[in-house]
Every structure is written in C-alpha cells, then in structure tokens.
Amino acid sequence: MFRMNIRETLSANLKRYRRERGVSQEELAHLAEIDRTYISSLERCQYAASIEVVDRLAKALEVQAADLLKSLD
Amino acid sequence: MFRMNIRETLSANLKRYRRERGVSQEELAHLAEIDRTYISSLERCQYAASIEVVDRLAKALEVQAADLLKSLD
DNA sequence: TTGTGACTTCCAGTCCGTC
DNA sequence: CGACGGACTGGAAGTCACA
Numbered sequence: 001m002f003r004m005n006i007r008e009t010l011s012a013n014l015k016r017y018r019r020e021r022g023v024s025q026e027e028l029a030h031l032a033e034i035d036r037t038y039i040s041s042l043e044r045c046q047y048a049a050s051i052e053v054v055d056r057l058a059k060a061l062e063v064q065a066a067d068l069l070k071s072l073d
Numbered sequence: 074m075f076r077m078n079i080r081e082t083l084s085a086n087l088k089r090y091r092r093e094r095g096v097s098q099e100e101l102a103h104l105a106e107i108d109r110t111y112i113s114s115l116e117r118c119q120y121a122a123s124i125e126v127v128d129r130l131a132k133a134l135e136v137q138a139a140d141l142l143k144s145l146d
Numbered sequence: 147t148t149g150t151g152a153c154t155t156c157c158a159g160t161c162c163g164t165c
Numbered sequence: 166c167g168a169c170g171g172a173c174t175g176g177a178a179g180t181c182a183c184a
Binding site for chain 1: 079121123124128137138140142
Binding site: 110 | 178
C-alpha cells in the first residue's frame with residue numbers, strides 16, 4: 001500500500017549506515033566533503049541529491065553507491 | 074588501474090538495460106517522461122543526474138534505481 | 147536513430163547563522 | 166548533536182533546431 005519514494009529511501013539508508021558507523025552528520029560531512037547542513041537536509045528528504053553526492057557519501061560510509069538507493073521493502 | 078566514475082557507471086548501465094529491452098533513446102524518453110536529448114546527454118556522461126531522474130529511468134526499464142548505479146567491476 | 151550547441155529556468159548545494 | 170532559516174551560486178533540468 002505505502003511505497004517509499006527515492007528521497008525517503010536514500011534518507012533511510014543514509015541514517016542507517018551513518019549510525020552503524022557511529023559517525024555524526026558533521027563527521028560524515030567532513031569525510032564526504034559535503035556541507036553539514038546539506039546532509040541534514042538529505043536525511044529530512046528535502047532535496048533530490050545528484051549521483052555524485054550519493055557516490056561521495058557512499059565512499060565515506062564504505063559502501064557502494066547502489067547500496068544507498070536499495071529499497072527497503 | 075582504471076576505475077569508472079559514477080557518471081560512467083550510470084551511462085553504461087543505462088545503455089545496457091535499454092538495449093536489453095530493445096528500446097531507443099526516444100522510446101525510453103517517452104516511457105520515463107524525460108526529454109530524448111537529456112537521455113542522450115546522460116549516456117554521454119554530461120551531467121550528474123539526480124536520484125529522481127535515475128528513479129524514473131529505472132521504473133521505465135523495470136529495474137531498481139540501485140541497479141542503475143551498480144558498478145561493473 | 148542519436149549527437150550536439152545554444153539557451154533558459156529552477157533547484158541542488160554552500161555558507162552564514164540560531165535554537 | 167541535529168533541525169531549521171535566509172541568501173547566494175553553479176549546474177541539472179528541460180526545450181529546440183539541425184547535423
């Protein structure tokens with residue numbers, strides 16, 4: 001009945017991997033060289049990130065870019 | 074030695090799935106409701122697409138968004 | 147059938163904050 | 166530590182004509 005959209009999927013994966021790694025938004029921001037407030041925005045589904053941002057986040061979290069878009073059915 | 078960047082990965086997956094399905098850029102454009110020339114641009118790695126564009130292309134090709142970002146090592 | 151250049155619009159993404 | 170605001174810039178998003 002309810003299906004997550006792609007922003008929500010990214011948000012959920014991002015939060016999950018970030019917490020698994022035990023890093024704060026700010027630390028992740030530094031690792032991925034992305035603005036701190038922007039990561040906060042992504043976790044709140046405010047923007048549709050580009051694949052380059054997804055890729056940098058993936059590298060910082062040591063996963064594949066594809067992993068951040070995997071749907072959680 | 075040589076590693077594909079994320080734009081090239083998307084481009085390769087896009088071409089591969091599109092040809093597997095036997096659809097032209099124009100047909101895919103119609104299915105995904107994206108301009109044909111924009112799809113052409115993505116296959117030539119001109120832009121870093123947003124995850125929403127990736128998601129629409131994935132649905133049109135009947136795959137997961139994550140599949141379009143899977144690296145081909 | 148696809149590539150390309152030129153163009154415009156609008157949002158992704160940055161940087162400064164406060165709470 | 167994270168949510169949230171405003172102001173700003175560059176690049177993605179989208180369209181067209183033509184090769």
